[in-house]
Amino acid sequence: MMKTILLVPTEIGVGLTSACLGLIYALECQGIKAGFLKPFSQELQPEADRTTALYRHLFKHETVEPISYAALTERLKNDENDELLEDAVRLHREISKHHDVIIVEGVLPNGRDPYATELNATLAKALDAKVIIVSNADINNAAKTAAKVDNQLRFFGGATCERTAGVLFMRTKGLPEDSAQIPVTLDPNLRLISDTNRFVSAIQTTHPMIGKDCMPVIGLVPFSNTLSVPRMSDLAAHISAEWINQGEAKQRRVLHSSLIASNIEHEMHKFVAGELIISGSDRVDVLLASSLASSNGIPLAGLVLTEHQAPSTQALEFCQTAIKNGLPILHTKLSTFDTAQQLLNLSNEIPVDDTERAEQVTRFVASHINADWLTQLISDAHKPRLSPSAFRHELVQKSIAAKKRIVLPEGDEPRTIQAAAICQSRGIAHCILLAKPEAVVEVAKARGIELPHDLEILDPDLIRENYVEKMVDLRKGKLNELQARDQLQDTVVLGTMMLALDQVDGLVSGAVHTTANTVRPAFQLIKTAPDYSLVSSVFFMLLPDEVYVYGDCAINPDPDAEQLAEIAIQSADSAKAFGIDPRIAMISYSTGTSGAGADVEKVAKATEIAKQRRPDLLIDGPLQYDAASVESVGQSKAPGSPVAGRANVFIFPDLNTGNTTYKAVQRSANVVSVGPMLQGLNKPVNDLSRGALVDDIVFTIALTAIQAEQQAAQ
Numbered sequence: 001m002m003k004t005i006l007l008v009p010t011e012i013g014v015g016l017t018s019a020c021l022g023l024i025y026a027l028e029c030q031g032i033k034a035g036f037l038k039p040f041s042q043e044l045q046p047e048a049d050r051t052t053a054l055y056r057h058l059f060k061h062e063t064v065e066p067i068s069y070a071a072l073t074e075r076l077k078n079d080e081n082d083e084l085l086e087d088a089v090r091l092h093r094e095i096s097k098h099h100d101v102i103i104v105e106g107v108l109p110n111g112r113d114p115y116a117t118e119l120n121a122t123l124a125k126a127l128d129a130k131v132i133i134v135s136n137a138d139i140n141n142a143a144k145t146a147a148k149v150d151n152q153l154r155f156f157g158g159a160t161c162e163r164t165a166g167v168l169f170m171r172t173k174g175l176p177e178d179s180a181q182i183p184v185t186l187d188p189n190l191r192l193i194s195d196t197n198r199f200v201s202a203i204q205t206t207h208p209m210i211g212k213d214c215m216p217v218i219g220l221v222p223f224s225n226t227l228s229v230p231r232m233s234d235l236a237a238h239i240s241a242e243w244i245n246q247g248e249a250k251q252r253r254v255l256h257s258s259l260i261a262s263n264i265e266h267e268m269h270k271f272v273a274g275e276l277i278i279s280g281s282d283r284v285d286v287l288l289a290s291s292l293a294s295s296n297g298i299p300l301a302g303l304v305l306t307e308h309q310a311p312s313t314q315a316l317e318f319c320q321t322a323i324k325n326g327l328p329i330l331h332t333k334l335s336t337f338d339t340a341q342q343l344l345n346l347s348n349e350i351p352v353d354d355t356e357r358a359e360q361v362t363r364f365v366a367s368h369i370n371a372d373w374l375t376q377l378i379s380d381a382h383k384p385r386l387s388p389s390a391f392r393h394e395l396v397q398k399s400i401a402a403k404k405r406i407v408l409p410e411g412d413e414p415r416t417i418q419a420a421a422i423c424q425s426r427g428i429a430h431c432i433l434l435a436k437p438e439a440v441v442e443v444a445k446a447r448g449i450e451l452p453h454d455l456e457i458l459d460p461d462l463i464r465e466n467y468v469e470k471m472v473d474l475r476k477g478k479l480n481e482l483q484a485r486d487q488l489q490d491t492v493v494l495g496t497m498m499l500a501l502d503q504v505d506g507l508v509s510g511a512v513h514t515t516a517n518t519v520r521p522a523f524q525l526i527k528t529a530p531d532y533s534l535v536s537s538v539f540f541m542l543l544p545d546e547v548y549v550y551g552d553c554a555i556n557p558d559p560d561a562e563q564l565a566e567i568a569i570q571s572a573d574s575a576k577a578f579g580i581d582p583r584i585a586m587i588s589y590s591t592g593t594s595g596a597g598a599d600v601e602k603v604a605k606a607t608e609i610a611k612q613r614r615p616d617l618l619i620d621g622p623l624q625y626d627a628a629s630v631e632s633v634g635q636s637k638a639p640g641s642p643v644a645g646r647a648n649v650f651i652f653p654d655l656n657t658g659n660t661t662y663k664a665v666q667r668s669a670n671v672v673s674v675g676p677m678l679q680g681l682n683k684p685v686n687d688l689s690r691g692a693l694v695d696d697i698v699f700t701i702a703l704t705a706i707q708a709e710q711q712a713a714q
Contacts, residue, residue: 002096003378005165006129008106008120008156010136010148015170015221015365017051017350019134020105021058021358022221022365023168027101028059029366029393030374035099039088039123040107041066050352051105057355058362060670062098064091076115085126092127101378104129121155130165130377131156132218139174139195142202146210153215160209165377166218167210168369169199173223192368196220219369227361228348229253232276232302232328239342241332244310247302248326250353254301255448259340260286273299273448276343280336281305284315294322297446302328306336388542388672392699394579395674399428399702402709404505406701407498409491411435411457413511414443419697424452428698429705432456432504434491464488467497474500474525496521499683505712506704510688511697515554519678522685529711532680534559536567537687538574539662539675549575549582549649553658554676554687564606565613568651570679572617575649577710578703584610585628585647586621587657591637603653618642625650625661674699677707684708 007023009016020036027034036055043049049066056063067087075084095102104127109116124131133152137145149167156164199220200211211217232249235241243249255274260267264285270277271293277300279286290303305311310331316323323329332339350358406423410416411433417440420431433440437457444451464485471484474497479487487493492513498504509518519535528535537554540547551571552559559567568584575582588603590596600622607621620643627637627644634645652658666673674696677686684707686700 002100002102004092004096004102004104004127004129005132005377006104006106006120006124006127007132007134007168008124008152009108009134010152012108012110013171013348014134014136015348016105016108016134017054018361018365019132019168019170019221020051020103021054021362023132023369024055024059024103025362026366026369026371026374027103027378028388030371030378032101032378033061033099035061035095035102036063036105037092037095037102038066038105039091040072040119041069042072042108042110042113043069048352050349053352054350054355054358058358064094067091081122085122088123089126117152117155124156124163129163131163132165133167134170135167137169137172137199137220139172139199142199143206145169146203146207149210150207158209160214164215166216166373168219168221169217170221170365171223172220192220192222216370216373218373219365221365221368224364227357227364229255229274229357230346231351231354231357232330234346234351234354235276235302235304235343236330238346239304239330239332239334239339241304241330242310244305244316244329244331245323245327247323247328249302249328252299252301252326252328253357257301257340257343259336261336264289271298271300273446274301276301276304278304278306278336278339278343281308281311281331284311287311287315288318290327291319291322294325294327299447300327302330304330304332304339306332306334306339388547391540391542391547391578395699395702395706396426396428398578398709399705400426402705403427403430404705404708405430405432405503406506406508406704406708407432407434407495407504408701409434409495409507409509410511410513411491412439412443414447414449415692415694415697416511417443417451418447418449418694419701420455421449421451422694422698423701424455429506429701430454430456431701432458432498434458434460434495436461460491460494464494467494467501470501471497471525490517490521492517493521493525496525496685499685500525505708506684506686508686508688508697508700508704510686511690511692514690515676515687518685518687519555522678522681526682526685528680529682532566532570534563534566535678535680536570537676537678538571539673540578540677541662541665542672542674543669546648547580549580550658550662550673551649551651551679552655553652553662555655555678557655559654561602561605561609564602564651564653565609566680568606568610568619568649569614569617571649571651572614572619574677574679577706580648582617582649583643583647584617584619584649584651585623585625585643586610586619586651586653587625587628588622588653589624590622591624591627591644592622599653606651620644621651623647674703677703683711 007020024034038049038051041049106120107116133149135148200217203210209215232252254276257276258270260279277290293300406429408416408420412435420433423429423431436459440457467488468481468484472481492509495507499507536552536556538549538551539553541550549571552567572582572584586603586607588600590600603622610619620641626633628647631645638644665671684704686704
């Protein structure tokens with residue numbers, strides 16, 4: 001049964017867009033593909049709606065454009081309310097063709113549109129929607145917070161009405177500082193259960209129905225300074241400024257700002273990562289200090305020069321290194337004081353092109369929503385599937401539960417340091433960085449990375465000698481002490497020895513090393529698992545609606561039929577380990593007996609071997625890719641196949657096909673790929689792309705931790 005949930009704000013500025021997107025993400029983590037509808041736009045400019053555009057980007061789902069503000073006001077002016085609601089129902093029906101649950105963004109009750117609350121009430125009836133009240137909250141003023149919610153509830157039949165589903169408190173102030181400052185790259189369970197219970201108890205002294213089963217508090221989302229920060233590119237128009245150097249203005253965020261008024265020697269402590277420096281344009285010393293800080297690796301948010309004229313060409317020539325490093329520099333004719341005042345009034349709304357912030361806010365909100373409440377609300381519409389969001393969510397949760405030690409040989413690489421800090425602070429894994437501690441601290445300081453107190457950093461020079469004799473024993477007859485000592489200069493080899501001796505549970509490398517550098521020591525020291533004769537790899541392809549497994553796309557150039565069958569079995573077991581019920585397609589240029597040739601025969605033979613070895617698996621082949629993945633094509637080309645048209649594990653006949661296909665899908669369809677994850681080794685070792693993002697490294701660490709847990713359980 002299709003369900004519709006309407007989010008209704010108590011006032012402007014409650015974070016309605018963030019609430020809608022966060023709820024959709026939370027549903028995705030429950031395996032539910034939620035649609036989004038904003039029936040009515042309140043934007044004066046006739047351009048693409050902001051929330052709608054963010055939804056399309058974040059979730060890769062299509063939706064409809066809202067009824068324009070001009071059309072909305074025209075209908076209301078002509079007393080065409082029924083026609084207006086019919087238009088809203090039409091848009092709703094368009095989306096309901098493709099979704100089981102639809103999240104609807106209500107109308108904001110701003111001073112300009114007095115009809116908002118009444119329109120929300122009639123919209124709920126027209127769409128037969130459950131209603132969630134969205135309000136900001138003050139922990140220290142429960143009565144005032146509850147009164148705002150109660151004022152809205154009256155328009156929907158009160159807290160006991162069947163239509164009302166709950167209340168979501170956004171931008172909650174008065175919580176402990178640390179709850180609002182949590183870094184948000186992933187989505188672990190951040191729910192503030194004890195804070196929520198205390199706040200509900202306080203509310204119920206004046207409004208006893210709020211917080212009961214009929215009107216539950218479904219989430220308490222803290223106000224977060226770290227998620228309310230603009231980019232440098234968002235400032236220019238707001239302070240009537242022109243660019244001297246735009247640089248990395250779309251990447252750098254203003255964590256805090258400082259006015260530089262006194263002698264520069266008393267202001268040097270302000271030149272830190274994320275700082276916006278504001279000063280008069282005649283202060284050449286400030287310009288030079290900002291340039292020096294940037295040249296020393298301190299990523300300032302940017303520099304705003306006020307009043308007077310822009311700095312001279314001669315002054316800017318001394319700043320070329322900082323300019324090349326991307327330091328954004330603005331000039332405004334406003335005074336320094338007026339500039340600071342204008343920036344204080346900058347809107348908290350997420351700009352339509354700030355997708356990084358939108359992703360972080362979405363995950364942050366989702367992590368504070370009660371998952372049990374969600375399951376109960378949509379239980380009769382719940383059709384479990386492993387969506388990309390659910391895959392990422394499960395990945396984090398399973399790795400947290402595993403509590404594994406993962407060694408990172410590239411310990412002084414900036415992305416690796418940041419990923420390790422995230423994993424350590426979230427409990428995703430206990431990370432060990434192999435690097436000089438002072439080098440790690442220096443990189444962290446320059447990049448504004450806060451190193452957790454329990455993050456382990458091991459100096460390779462201090463531990464290397466411990467492994468020489470043991471490495472000679474492991475590779476008896478193949479190298480002597482001198483050769484072992486030389487090879488252990490490579491931190492990947494050193495980390496692999498730690499894994500071989502069970503001092504760590506897994507290894508992740510490849511941010512600066514090649515695949516061969518990462519894999520070769522594992523082949524020599526870890527070796528293959530007893531049940532397998534080879535090592536292969538899989539990628540988890542996070543398509544918009546489902547997660548596919550691709551194997552082998554990284555290791556074996558031209559496997560024979562026996563090896564291909566083993567790759568299929570390894571990949572099926574990997575899929576199961578990560579919550580995917582495998583339906584395995586053995587890919588070829590021919591479906592069934594439609595084509596002939598040695599390559600087709602190899603795939604056919606591999607399919608039979610795999611079926612004999614693992615009769616418990618759903619496996620079929622040879623299948624062309626379209627026959628494996630498209631239901632209508634599968635029914636036509638391979639009628640009766642248990643896999644055709646619904647495969648989720650794709651086994652490619654050789655590395656040329658596999659690697660080309662995964663990269664074509666990844667780049668052409670803008671699909672996130674997690675991997676390669678190596679399979680078949682005695683202990684987990686995983687390779688990174690040298691272009692890996694911080695999130696990619698975090699997810700790979702989580703994968704490795706889960707692999708270690710799976711192997712320990714066998």
